Amino acid sequence: MAGGSSGPVPPARKRKSVMGTRPWVAGLFLLPALVLLGALVVYPIGYSVWRSLFDADGSSFVGMENYGDIFTDDATFTAVKNTAIWVAVAPALVTGLGLIFAVLMERVRWSTAFKMVIFMPMAISMLAAGIIFRLVYEADPDQGVANAVVVGVHDTFAESSVYPNARPSPESDLKASGGGAFTTTDTVRAGVPALLPLVGIAPNKLPGDPVDAQPAESAGDEVSGTVWLDFRLGGGGEKGAIDAREKGLSGIKVEAVKDGEVVASAKAADDGTFRLPTEADGAQLRLPASNFAAPYNGVDWLGPSLVTPAIIGAYAWMWAGFAMVLIAAGLAGVDRNLLEAARVDGANEWQVFRRVTVPLLAPVLVVVLITLMINVMKIFDLIFIIAPQPTQDEANVLALQLYNAAFTGSGDLGLGSAIGIVLLLLVLPVMIVNIRRLRRERRR
Amino acid sequence: MTAPSVPVKEPKEPLAAAEPAGRPERSLVSRLASGAAGGVMRIFLILIALLWVTPTVGLLASSFRDPTDIADSGWWTVFSKPAQLTTESYSTLLGKEEITDSLLNTIWITVPATALVIVIGAMAAYAFAWMDFKGRDWWFLVVVALLVVPVQVALIPLSALFGDLGIYGSITGVVLFHVGFGLPFAIFLLRNFFAEIPRELLEAARLDGAGELRLFTTVILPLGAPAIASLGIFQFLWVWNDMLVALVFSGADSKPLTVALTEQTRQFSGNIETLAPGAFISMVIPLAVFFAFQRQFVSGVMAGAVK
Numbered sequence: 185m186a187g188g189s190s191g192p193v194p195p196a197r198k199r200k201s202v203m204g205t206r207p208w209v210a211g212l213f214l215l216p217a218l219v220l221l222g223a224l225v226v227y228p229i230g231y232s233v234w235r236s237l238f239d240a241d242g243s244s245f246v247g248m249e250n251y252g253d254i255f256t257d258d259a260t261f262t263a264v265k266n267t268a269i270w271v272a273v274a275p276a277l278v279t280g281l282g283l284i285f286a287v288l289m290e291r292v293r294w295s296t297a298f299k300m301v302i303f304m305p306m307a308i309s310m311l312a313a314g315i316i317f318r319l320v321y322e323a324d325p326d327q328g329v330a331n332a333v334v335v336g337v338h339d340t341f342a343e344s345s346v347y348p349n350a351r352p353s354p355e356s357d358l359k360a361s362g363g364g365a366f367t368t369t370d371t372v373r374a375g376v377p378a379l380l381p382l383v384g385i386a387p388n389k390l391p392g393d394p395v396d397a398q399p400a401e402s403a404g405d406e407v408s409g410t411v412w413l414d415f416r417l418g419g420g421g422e423k424g425a426i427d428a429r430e431k432g433l434s435g436i437k438v439e440a441v442k443d444g445e446v447v448a449s450a451k452a453a454d455d456g457t458f459r460l461p462t463e464a465d466g467a468q469l470r471l472p473a474s475n476f477a478a479p480y481n482g483v484d485w486l487g488p489s490l491v492t493p494a495i496i497g498a499y500a501w502m503w504a505g506f507a508m509v510l511i512a513a514g515l516a517g518v519d520r521n522l523l524e525a526a527r528v529d530g531a532n533e534w535q536v537f538r539r540v541t542v543p544l545l546a547p548v549l550v551v552v553l554i555t556l557m558i559n560v561m562k563i564f565d566l567i568f569i570i571a572p573q574p575t576q577d578e579a580n581v582l583a584l585q586l587y588n589a590a591f592t593g594s595g596d597l598g599l600g601s602a603i604g605i606v607l608l609l610l611v612l613p614v615m616i617v618n619i620r621r622l623r624r625e626r627r628r
Numbered sequence: 629m630t631a632p633s634v635p636v637k638e639p640k641e642p643l644a645a646a647e648p649a650g651r652p653e654r655s656l657v658s659r660l661a662s663g664a665a666g667g668v669m670r671i672f673l674i675l676i677a678l679l680w681v682t683p684t685v686g687l688l689a690s691s692f693r694d695p696t697d698i699a700d701s702g703w704w705t706v707f708s709k710p711a712q713l714t715t716e717s718y719s720t721l722l723g724k725e726e727i728t729d730s731l732l733n734t735i736w737i738t739v740p741a742t743a744l745v746i747v748i749g750a751m752a753a754y755a756f757a758w759m760d761f762k763g764r765d766w767w768f769l770v771v772v773a774l775l776v777v778p779v780q781v782a783l784i785p786l787s788a789l790f791g792d793l794g795i796y797g798s799i800t801g802v803v804l805f806h807v808g809f810g811l812p813f814a815i816f817l818l819r820n821f822f823a824e825i826p827r828e829l830l831e832a833a834r835l836d837g838a839g840e841l842r843l844f845t846t847v848i849l850p851l852g853a854p855a856i857a858s859l860g861i862f863q864f865l866w867v868w869n870d871m872l873v874a875l876v877f878s879g880a881d882s883k884p885l886t887v888a889l890t891e892q893t894r895q896f897s898g899n900i901e902t903l904a905p906g907a908f909i910s911m912v913i914p915l916a917v918f919f920a921f922q923r924q925f926v927s928g929v930m931a932g933a934v935k
Binding site (some may be wrong): 207209210211213214216217218220221223224225226227228229231232235285288289291292297298300301302303304305306307308309310311312314315316317318319320325326327328329332501506509510533558561562564565568569573583586587590591597600601603604605607608611614615618619622623626 | 665666669670672673676677680681682683684686687690698700701702703704748749751752754755756759760761762765767768769771772773774775776777778779780781782783784785786787788789804805807808809811812815840844865868869870871872875876886889890893894900903904906907908910911914915917918922925926929930
């Protein structure tokens with residue numbers, strides 16, 4: 185069909201194109217693309233500019249009011265602030281990680297495998313990454329790996345309470361004495377073993393290897409007693425008495441208190457028995473609150489204060505591979521002799537990195553940073569998925585606010601359009617740089 | 629090293645290690661010291677790699693456990709109790725019509741959106757690279773300018789336009805949107821590549837009497853295959869992984885998997901037995917593409933990251 189264009193062409197028109205194509209043929213090749221670009225990309229920009237000057241339902245002209253609202257409307261202003269945080273933190277973090285990985289990776293033989301591991305998250309959707317990190321940040325340390333690690337580390341270094349839900353059985357003499365502690369109303373006598381029955385824990389949920397509780401032997405002028413779980417699987421047994429198969433509560437702290445002063449304290453043995461010295465004679469027994477404190481449950485990753493940093497972490501997980509691969513490509517082009525020369529001059533590895541490698545990589549680092557900034561300005565999916573409904577307002581960003589304003593609830597298309605235009609203005613400098621670079625290349 | 633123009637020409641071996649040039653001899657002490665430092669560094673990198681795979685492993689492990697086990701203990705217990713592993717969540721999920729329909733919709737959206745961008749983009753790129761017409765450079769500048777336009781700008785205008793055209797809430801609308809926003813990058817990437825095709829090849833074909841269409845299909849497309857592959861992979865993944873566009877433009881019976889899963893995340897909290905296998909199903913294709921076409925994948929993703 186286009187064969188008609190093969191006729192003789194005046195040489196003057198053959199500047200760049202050998203083909204001597206007739207304009208209408210070029211037009212046919214271009215037409216679909218230009219029509220689609222015009223209708224789907226250019227027209228929407230014009231429409232958005234126009235629409236942003238009208239109110240929510242488009243009925244009256246409001247001028248620049250929607251743009252003012254971006255900074256006065258609470259929800260939108262939070263989004264502005266968070267977008268600023270994202271742009272300031274995430275690209276720098278990701279570029280830093282990429283730089284470290286790229287430099288270190290060069291020195292191991294399995295760098296290809298390492299690259300694949302770090303780059304893999306780039307393949308998956310932000311939705312999938314969001315679901316992955318919802319699971320990571322799950323608050324319950326028995327579900328979310330982040331909190332499992334945090335709690336594990338915390339419990340290694342800090343004493344944790346053993347029986348968070350335990351409480352005295354109603355029949356016992358122990359009564360709540362404020363602050364979560366329980367104290368006997370009567371005083372103990374040496375030689376008369378005290379009974380401190382607790383309930384509120386399922387016998388099969390006891391930590392460690394519970395041992396059957398034993399009555400304490402009366403030992404001369406010492407005070408003794410038993411702390412045990414006054415309940416056994418299958419029920420039965422007498423309340424307030426140590427029955428067969430009822431377990432001792434090992435490790436519970438027992439204090440002897442006289443006139444509000446702690447005179448002695450001890451920890452229950454595996455079978456629940458404890459011994460206190462003579463001074464405890466005539467004291468009240470107290471089970472301090474530390475026995476029952478709620479366990480440390482880790483960090484509230486997706487709570488109001490940490491939700492944005494947590495999601496930035498998920499973003500870094502996704503994009504570090506991108507930065508790493510670009511920087512590694514730049515690194516491969518760096519002249520090794522320069523690094524070697526610096527080493528010969530006595531520079532240590534850190535100095536070589538800081539004074540030679542990084543400056544040589546500066547152009548690549550800038551490209552990576554800018555690309556990530558553009559990317560981060562438009563971040564939407566990760567926040568939409570990871571931030572739970574109650575804290576989504578705290579994690580709000582511009583792209584999410586545009587969606588919320590325009591497509592949920594009453595639908596403020598004026599404000600939504602204004603946010604869209606602001607997003608466009610934010611990437612405008614990059615657009616100009618792209619055009620400039622292209623024209624420079626052309627002139628060469 | 630410039631941003632979008634790098635990839636197609638450069639990354640011949642983007643995942644291959646660069647061997648440092650030969651080092652001069654060192655003293656025993658400094659070799660021992662650097663050996664120890666190398667050991668620390670190796671351990672550090674191994675820890676980083678573990679840190680990077682753990683989240684994905686967690687999702688994978690969760691997707692193969694049943695809901696009671698999930699509620700009872702963390703996914704890491706499967707390593708001590710492999711008996712917990714079950715494909716039950718997958719069969720439950722794939723038994724839901726909503727999910728299978730949405731998976732089909734994903735395919736119905738992704739395949740045309742990729743094919744159209746390649747065909748239309750390649751035609752325009754060919755015109756920009758090898759045809760002579762008035763204002764060619766100016767038009768190309770416009771295309772380059774459109775490279776970084778955020779999709780968010782078009783959400784409101786196009787939902788109005790598509791509403792008028794009656795394609796709002798349909799697969800057609802979603803596909804059109806992706807084609808429109810895929811084209812600037814496609815044209816840019818392909819034009820740069822096509823322009824490098826040796827002039828002699830085109831002239832020879834022209835002397836053989838080939839018309840524009842035959843030149844395009846027999847010379848440009850085959851020689852441009854590497855760039856087209858990178859573009860195709862990038863566009864395919866972009867559309868497959870998209871959630872925002874589909875969230876706005878698809879309807880109840882045209883929503884892709886990402887939107888169906890998003891609704892799950894919003895409707896209930898913590899129904900990981902649906903989300904984990906769902907997310908994994910949505911990841912299988914991208915991961916397969918990643919492992920099968922690493923080179924094109926990396927160059928495509930690198931080039932398109934500005935989007």
